Amino acid sequence: MTQTANAAPGTGAAITARALTKSFHGTTVLHPTDLHVPAGEILVLLGPSGCGKTTLLRLIAGLERPDGPDMLRFDGEDVSGVPVERRNVGMVFQSYALFPNMTVGENVAYGLKVRGLPSAERRAEAGRLLALVGLEEHAGKRITAISGGQRQRCALARALAIKPRVLLLDEPLAALDAVLRERLRAEIGLLLREFGITAVYVTHDQAEAMAIGDRIAVMQAGRIAQIDRPEVIYHRPANDFVADFVGTMNRLAGPVRDGRLVLDGGDTRADLPTGGPDREAILCFRPEAVRLRDGPGEGAILARITATTFFGATQRLLAEVAGQVLRLDLPSGLTFRPGQLAAFSLEGPALLEFPRNG
């Protein structure tokens, strides 16, 4: 995409949801949810399918009606009862939703045509947006004649053309292959920031969420489990669902006595200081939070390596401690053989503990 300086300045509206709720046929798909998205922020809704993220997006769009009045405001104005066509929101769909009966240029200009803009003006505006997404040479082509990545850029240009108050993107990259997805997500992130538009972006891909979001709302079973900046979500997940969904998390379960979790598996062993009262605990840490050390002792994990996978700069070890499996990421310069014992220590405040689920 070409970067130009004449993109519209921050035109977004702030979104405020208060006890926003949605049920279908008596089943609650979105439990009362409070949410504030400041103008110009990119909020990513992240979660597995069926967690309510798409419902929340469609409620903000006006494609679904909330259960009650005054549950949703744009810049303080109640929009709960305003249908999608009068809400002035830009939508980008996973399946593009481009109109096959129109050219690329006509698709981008359609929203302006509906708004009654004269033909010359809307052609100029569509041209400007197509240039912004690098499709200026394709304006006259049919939708069938351009690639998947180009279609999604066209859809983005079409949504931005109407100068929406809020831009909503529903898994926009899910239909594309991995390489294209990674490139396009960087481009979309840049473009959204350049426009300064308020955006809500739905995905189930945590890497995409990290790359694009100013904040991420991780959703679970119709509720927001945690909403925060990507670094906080990653390093300080609010519960083990979030911890598991965002990145890989190791777990060591066992008894804590005198402020230490001690696991004794004969030749393998863990001895980790935790503090707190005696209890049964699950301690969690990220695979990259370990360092190789000389030998066992306090604060160490002595594990048996069972397999190694080469990833380039790093290698992923599968290791076993007292019958529990760990995944550990270490620099690939180190050599490990399956079957050997190795001692690791945890870096910094890497150890997390979540309350046990009933």
Add this chain to the structure above:
Amino acid sequence: MGRRWTTWAGIGLTALLTLFLILPVLLSIMAGLCVNYARGLSSGLTLAWVGQVLDLYLDTILRSLAVAATTLVLTLLIGVPGAYALVRRGGPLARIVEEVVTLPVAIPGLALALGLIITYGGYGTFRQSTLFIAVGHVLFTLPFMLRAVMAVLETIDWRVLDEGAASLGAPAWRRFVDVILPNVREGILAGSLTVVTLSVGEFNLTWMMHTPTTKTLPVGLADAYASLRLEIASAYTLVFLVMIVPLLVGLQMVAGPQRERIGP
């Protein structure tokens, strides 16, 4: 390696069957063009019989075209938005409506006509008008338009197209006209050809419903077969074929191999 004998037998059998079916049509056409059918082709060829048919029955030919055109307009007006409404609405109610609308196809045309006459026979002007015939044809052809359009609607992702257009600010009627209609064009075309073909050829219903001033071509054909010499009746058949065959060919072409289509 030559073809196997079973292939040749298959070709032979198909040819025989085709001949069996097409021979009456060819003989009928010949009868309409012969000076004297009893003496066969040796009596010479003439367009005189066709000329007589046009003299005697031009009004039925034109009326058939008018009925077909009226039927087409009405089925388009009712059928296309109706198909969209049924697909949009979905659920058991939509299926019940679809079944009810399809019922006239299963009911004998005579019974359907009787029902219409009993109900509207009292409205003299309507009863005696060509429109009355067209209304009967609409009842009978509407399901074909509905199904053709619904079939195409089910292959396009109309919901996401509709939502896309809505997010761009288009009100419901505009989304239907700008985005739905152009993308179900093929279904509308196929439905239209079916409706016109069925209407032009319809006999049962029309025979029961017609008055001396509202005869259509097939009703006229029955008259001609019953009361005129064979050559004129055959020439009349020829005129009918000239009208209907291009429609059937068009139908084949539209319903033929699907052209490239994309999801939205």
